[in-house]
Amino acid sequence: MKELVEVKTDNEYSLLELDEKAAARKKRYMKIRHNKCMHEYSLDIYEFVKGKRRCPKCKGVELRKHFAYTREAIMIKVEESTKKEYSFVDSEYINANTLHKYKHNTCGTVFKKKWNKFKSGQRCPNCFRRGMDSMTHRYLKDIFDHFTIEYELEKEYDECINPQTGKRLKFDFYIPSIDLLIEVDGEQHERASYGKEAFESSKYRDSIKDSYVAKNKKDLLRIPAKLWERLPEEIEPYISQVLKRSVSAAEIKEVKQSQIPDRINKDLKKYHNGEYILVDNFYTGVDRKHTFRHRVCGHTFNDTLYFVKSNKNPCPQCRKEEKIKESFEKRAKTLDEKSNGRYSLDPKDPELRNNKSYVKCNRCKHSWYTLVGNIYTNNGGCPNCKRIKFIDEWRERYKEVLVYIAENKRLSEPLRKWVGYNIKRYEEGKLEPYKVRLLKSNQCKLL
Structure with a gap:
């Protein structure tokens, strides 16, 4: 063998x-x-x-x-799957389990993510994790944005790994210019608010981060989330170090929520041709709902900043009108095809209520409010055309009936005189046939 x-x-x-x-x-x-x-x-x-x-x-x-994917193939795949909301900005593509750089074109954030994670739905940490941020997180981001300080979110290191899970631990903020790591410790870092096991696990991860920072001689600033009002005093020396000038705590305190809407409105001019503005005089986060106004239609609505930036038509009033317009065009096209161009929808009331709409007859120009589905049945159709057809078919028949009644001597004299009077009016065109009321018609036999 x-x-x-x-x-x-x-x-x-x-x-x-x-x-x-x-x-x-x-x-x-x-x-x-x-x-x-x-x-x-x-x-x-x-x-x-x-x-x-x-x-x-x-x-x-x-x-x-x-x-294997090439860099060009990944770039096309990312843009197609996200409708050009994200871009692949790394210099090369290695494999699905390697961190690569992606850019969120909506907010401009550049972040690292594995292709497997990105493909499964994980996106921009700045936008998609904003709802999990505390007030301290949002305040720090506002301060960094106000002073145009470059920072990274969820900084990872290959050496800082949790031995229990084998995954890399993340630091909340990283300022590369001064090599500063910032951790915002929430309530779960101080007491067992989410259970004893979760509290011990949090403490264990914090100890790993502390030992890594001490071993690599890095600066780590830990800020309790509940003491976010003391943040200006804590962050003051580091801001001064980055900007290379003296920045007081009072200057940092001026970065309040009331000043942020001006920057947001300036940023909103880049989207939708500047049609939307923030009405509120405060700002609490990209994932929180605020009041916006659409300058075109004047409608005000409540929604998140991320939705206004990322959606093609954020205004609910305009979306409703656009939906009604699309539905009207679709129903009008179907009606025109099924009726061979005889009927069309009247645009004076395009909204469909209880499956009813205004229908216009292209022959007699008459419009009426009816169920659109009834037009395709025998009982449907233009009521004015039906009336005209009825008059044309029975005009001569009515005259024969009236003449017969007038000449029938078995009937009473008053009735024959009344019928004769109506015949005269009929010949003069003053009496429509469908309005003739044959009094005492049970006394005579019609043709």
Whole structure:
């Protein structure tokens, strides 16, 4: 068997072990080694002799070479899957489990994410995790944005790993210009607000971060989330160090929520041709609802800043009108096709209420309020055209009936005189046939 393996593969594979105990089974397994990559694996003898199975490691390498993504392919895939909301900005693509740089075009944040994570739905940490941020997080971001300080969110290091899970731990903020790490400690860092097990796990992760910072001689600033009002005093020396000038705590305190709307309105001019403005005199976060005004229609509505920036038509009033317009055009097209151009929807009331709408007859120009579905039935159609058709069909018939009644001597004299008077009016065009009331018609037999 050893010689067979070597001859069959030109010494590319070597037999290491043969499972003799498996002779009673339908399959007999052997252990071989691929001499090129030195990979050892087990397989069925029959499959190997027939050439069906070869080294799985080398096969995987070949498949990855053939089916691997290129940087250009990833760029196209990211833009198509997110409708150009995100861009792949890294210099090269390695594999799905390597961190790459992506840019959120809406807020301008550049962040690192694995392709597997990005493909599964994980997005911009600045926008999608904003709802989980505390007041201190938002205040810090506002301060950094106000003083145009470059910072990174959720900074990770390859050496700072949780041994229990094997995952890298994240620091809330990182200022690269002064190599400063900032951690905002919430309530769960001080007491077991979410259970004893979660509290111990949080303390364990904090100890790993502290030891990493001490070992690598980095600066770490821990800020309790509940003491966010003392933040200006805590952050003052670091802001001065970054800006290379003296910044007082009072100057930092001036960065309040009442001053942020001006910057937001300036930023909103980049979206939707400046049609939307923030009405509120305060700002609490990109994920919190605020009052906005649409300058085109004048409608005010409540929604988040992220929704206003990312949505094509944030105004609910305009969205409703656009939806009504699309529905009207669709119903009008269907009606025109099914009626061969005889009927059309009247645009004076485009909204469909209880499946009813104004329909216009293109023959007589009459419009009426009706169920659109009734037009396609025998009982539907233009009521004015029905009336005209009825008059045309029965005009002569009415005259014959009236003449018969007038000449019938068996009827009473007053009735015959009344009918004669109506015949005269009918001939003069003063009496429409459908308005003729035959009094005492039960006394005569009609034609």
